[in-house]
Amino acid sequence: MEQFKGQPRLPKFILQNDTVSISNPISTPANSPAPSPSTSLFSPKPDSSFSMLLIYLSKPPPYLTSPKICLQSRGNLMWSLLYAGKIIWSFAKAIMNLIIWLLRGRSEESGSSGVFKPTKVEIFEEDEILVLEFPQTLPIGDGILDIEFEGVLNDKMKGFYRSTYKHNGEKKNMAVTQFEPADARQCFPCWDEPACKATFKITLDVPSDLVALSNMPIIEENVKGQIKTLSYQESPIMSTYLVAFVIGLLDYVEDHTSDGVKVRVYCQVGKTNQGKFALHVAVKTLELFKEYFGRPYPLPKLDMVAIPDFAIGAMENYGLVTYRETALLYDDQHSAAAKKQRVATVVAHELAHQWFGNLVTMEWWTHLWLNEGFATWGLRLDGLEESHPIEVEVPHVSQIQEIFDAISYNKGASVIQMLQRYIGAECFQRSLALYIKRHAFSNAKTEDLWAAIEEESGEPVNMLMSSWTKQTGYPVISIKVKDQKLEIQQSRFLYVGSHGVGKWIVPITLCCGSYDNQINFLLESNSGALDMNEFGLAEAATAEGKGSSSLGWIKLNVNQTGFFRVKYDEDLAERLRYAIENKYLTATDRFGILDDAFALCMASQQSLSSLLTLMSSYSDEFDYTVLSNLITVSYKVERIVASAIPELLDAIKQFFINLFRIAAETLGGWQPKDGESHLDAMLRGEILTALAVFGHEQTLTEAIRRFNEYLIDRNTPLLPPDLRMAAYVAVMQRTSAKNRWGYDSLLKIYRESDLSQEKTRVRSLVLILNVSKEGRETAWKWLKDNWEHISNTWGSSPLITCFINAIVSPFSSIEDAEEIEDFFANRTKPSMARTLKQSIERVRINANWVQSIQNDDQLVKTLNILTYYH
Incomplete structure (x- = not known):
């Protein structure tokens, strides 16, 4: 059995051809634990079935010695053996207590049947695999494996778990499944891979007063006393991670x-x-x-x-x-x-x-982006050295959860958008329809998608896209004008500041002086040059030029359809600032220029004084997307300046107050306008929150006045939902160790409210106010003091990576990075290893950024001019 250790995927000698069914509830002796959620196995054959018996959601019976709710089940699994052998292999978790195993096999050659019982049953906990060894050689052909086992309904929000909540002040339980990526095995032993698809017939036994849902509609219901048995329509063929039940x-x-x-x-x-x-x-x-x-x-x-x-x-x-x-x-x-x-x-x-995911499913988690990229349809995470390609090998199940990140979601979506722009929207739509038709109710790899798009478009899509899906990172395109030539160079963008190794086939869109004057081309080498006169750009540029210069503004990556950063030389950057101030550019391009500039500044490839100068060009900005990004950048700049040059913090705050005050006044301040747009309503809240964060005195005073009215009357029109965060921030800005009124008031709101939105709003204050050194250090101390409990409870959950990233990433010194590394030296698990490396890398990036700001000899002068004389 030792050869099965470390196996991340199914062995090749088994053809996944299993059937499982449970026909009746398990009878239980009077002195034994009563049956609770009960399950069995699955089959990846289209004509297979799955059944399940359930459940106690109230307190466990008094004769249970453990407070955990038990799973107990019997079922059977149909399979086909390609080669004669003595081993059967499956995925399972060690939470299971295996009771009965009996194999009934039929020989393919002779047609005779036999009954076999394993002599050895073992679960390898680390690898989550179950191995059965039989005393005799099993015949090639079909077999049915009868199984009975016990498990638990856990409290870890994965597998089959118990969710708790309060209803009218009374604690209630709900039974819920969360099987993605590989936790169906926590509920029942199975071949828990996306390629092992099956149809499922679910049967649930539940208390008669509860609602019980599964993937398909109920086709039969039988009530016997306080228990009802629900049978569900057979599902279409699907993967185990998509099976679900909810009872409550x-x-x-x-x-x-x-x-x-x-x-x-x-x-x-x-x-x-x-x-x-x-x-x-x-x-x-x-x-x-x-x-x-x-x-x-x-x-x-x-x-x-x-x-x-x-x-x-x-x-x-x-x-x-x-x-x-x-x-x-x-x-x-x-x-x-x-x-x-x-x-x-x-x-x-x-x-x-x-x-994308259910009808057509990725063949293995390497191709996860086919699910998440299309469902999202991101640049920041992929600028880390500890990033990964869109397509990433997953050698072990414990590492799957870590690739559910911005690369699979946002980079995947961005690359899809870039490809759509390159081949055209209509052709792209036809390609997707072909891809879905060809692979419906089946599995697909990335190459299958490229093949469908190539067939429709006639373009070499596989060659073009491989550099984007199989290669880590993305390029920064540097552009400058010299002697009427536009010189372009690509290199891998890294936040550590150095140029990384890599070459992409980059679809370039470029306009000069006007969106009517636009060219498209592929950059296939590391560098290239365009003759401005040959492409007719020089004349158009001159028409929109500034001052006595012979060249006007140039915008690369028109409307941000390409997945890359753009670095302009100082002359081109100045002209873009002019174009921003005069609204020559679309909101999307105004957003993109700011986003690229901030990333370059964070990577120490552009000075903070240059970034602040660019940000001052947005003082007359009113587009929600652009202003929201401007606010996000301002929060990050304030935090890093507080670490780099604390004595400049007041000036930085005043600069941002000046920047956002005009937009607040234009929107009408605190008073919503009749019939205003959804985006204006969101923008008002974000702008006033920003002014509160930066300590704008009039905003703080008005916010607290409205908050006092809200404490008296929770339905007061003076503090509608869009404005409450701004008021809450203002209250916390006036809170101190000697004056706890605001903190106590918010805590009271949190405890009294039964609205998840209100609770989330109060909790979000922690993130907004995490800019202070004291806040970061308090969170870090909490994580260290509670690490053993956090690790034991959420060790393989996505929540643990959220804890690490949120608490670790804001630090900004090499000493901080070394302390974090020392703490986690002997505390890392496979499910968090990549996130931890990325978080520590962010700390080192912040440290480099701090040093860059401290070396910016123009910063004080620039900030004074922009804040007090602009």
Whole structure:
């Protein structure tokens, strides 16, 4: 059996051809634990089945010695053996207590049947694999494996777990599954790989007063006393990580698509009004994707469920999408406009997965971006040396969770957008329809997508895109004008400041002086040059020129469709500032220029004084996307200046107050306008929050006045949801060790509110106010003091990587990095190794940035001019 250790994937000698069924609840002796959630195995054959028996959600029976709720099950697994042998291999977790194993096999050659019982059963805990050894050689052919086992309904928000919440002050339990990426094995032994697809027939035994949901509609219900047995329609063929059950006290709102698909939003009783917006978005989104992908949603129903305890934002289970409450529910009386946008975005993302991920599934986690990139349709994470390619080898199951990051989501989406722009929107749409048609109810690799697009477009897509999906990082394109030539050079962008090794085939779009004067070409080498006269750019540039110069503004990467940074020489940068001030550029390009400049500054490839000069060009900016990014940049600049040159902090804050005050006044300050747009409502809240963060006295005074009214009347129109964060920040700005009134008031709001949105708003203060050295050090001390509990509870959960990244990354000295490395030297697990390296790298990047700022001899002069004389 030792040869099975360290095996991340299924052995080649098994053809995955299994069937599982459970026909009746397991009878339990009076003196033994009562059956709780119960399960069995799965089959990747289209005609296979899966059944499950369930559940106690109340307190465990008094005769249970453990407070954990037990799983107990019997079932069978059909399989085919390609080669004669004595071993059967599966995935399983060591939480399981295996009770009965019996194999009934039929020889392919003789047709005779036999019954076999294993002499050795072993689970290798580290590798999460189960191995059965039989005394005799098993015949080639079909077999059925009968199985009975026990497990637990855990409290770790993965596998099959118990979610707790309060309803009318009373603690309630809910049973929920979260199997992605590889935790179906926590519920039942199985071949837990995305390529092992099967159909599933689910049967649940639950208390009769509970709602029990699975991937498919209920086709039969039998009630016997306090227990009801629910049988569900057989599912289409799908992967194990998409199987789902949710059991609890739930209510719903319902609608239908034009072709009759029933859509419901389930939530806690009493919150159904908060599900109406998500329901509306879901119905519209299913209609949109049906038209765009040329294929209807394949299931008869779609349920979306709000879960109180949920480790990730949402999970795209086929026909039963689960969400964190804050990602699905929207209260028009208490939710901010930004929350409405968040709900719409998350719902659209998860429903895109019903096609990309569920209907067509990646063959292995290496191709995860095919799921997440299309569902997201990001530059910052991929500027780290400790980044990874879009396609990344996953040697062990414990490392899968770490690649659910900005590379798989945002870089994947950005590369898709770049390719769409290159081949054209209509051709791209036809290509996706072909890809889905060809691989529906099956699995695909990245090369399968490229093949479909090449077939439709006639372009060498595989050659073009391989440098983007198989290579870590992305390029920075440096551009300068010399002797009427436009000189262009590419190198890998790195936040450590040096130019990394790498070469990409880069689709370049460029305009000069006007969007009407635009050229497109592929940059296939490390450098190149364009003759301005030959391409007709010089004359157009001169027409929009500035002063006595013979050349006007040039914008590379028009409307940010390419996945790369752009570094302009100082002369071109000055002309772009002129174009920004005069609104010659689109909002998308204004956003992109700022985003690139900030990244270059953070990488110490551009001075902070140069970045501040560029930011001053946005003083008359009113576009939400651009201003929101400007605010984000300002927070980061304030934090790094506080570490680099604390004596400049007041001047930096005043600079940002001056920058945002005009926009606040234009929006009307604290008073929302009748009929104002959704984006203006979001912008008002963000601008006032920024002014509060930077200590604008009039904003703080007005915020606290409105907050006092809110304490008296939670429905006061003086503090609508969009403005509450600004008020909360202002209250905390006036809070101190001697004056705890604001802190105590916010804590009271948090404890009294039963709205997840309000609780999230108060918790978010920790992130906004984490700019102070004291805040960072307090969080770091908390992490160290509680590490053993955090590691034991969330060691393989995505939550632990969130803890590490949020607490570690803001530090900004080499000494900090070394202290963090020392602490984690003997505390690292495979599931967090990459995140930890990335977080420590960010600390070192911050340290380099601090040094760059300290060496900027123009910073004081520039800041004084921009703040007090501009």
